Amino acid sequence: MVSRSRLSRLIDAPPHRRCFGALAILEVALVVLALASTPLAPAALAPAGLAWIGGVAGWTLVEYLLHRFAFHLPRAHPLSRLGARQHLDHHDAPDRPPITKPLHLTLPAIGVASTAAWLVGPIALAVVSGLVGGYLAYELLHVAAHVLPEDHPFPALQRGHLAHHRDARAWFGITSPVWDHVMGTAGPPPCHRPRR
Ligand SMILES: [Zn+2]
């Protein structure tokens, strides 16, 4: 069982609260906007629902590529301010907040993607709402991997990420291990301990 104090540690840090809150509001707003611009008929709602699921699934690849190729750039790289420095700080002190990505980096990117999708149409909006839903799951699972004990329903995902902290050449996926297997970065099977 996940204790109440463990659960409160999951959201207690103000940056985590702000991140979860902002992404949850954005996700609801994007889903409502996508539904509002889709005719309320099964023939129109089914493709929008599939587009949302496609967005969530697509997020797992976006997450893998960002983590592997953008967040592990050297600190001296000109693009390291776009997430790599914060991520390398996280590797130096894995349990110290903020574990979530800075909103000043993520919100503009979501704003640009949402505006472009709104201009394209409801299916594109449904895809972007799925991507944002996947991103919210990423932030929740990432923080959970660092603060929860291993007796919760998703220990395999947690062990994979903690294995990445022991060897940063493997296990880049947080919401899914699929792309690590496809891209050859699965590494040795993640084990229970140590918790870093
Ligand atoms: Zn981590």
Ligand SMILES: [Zn+2]
């Ligand atoms: Zn990493």
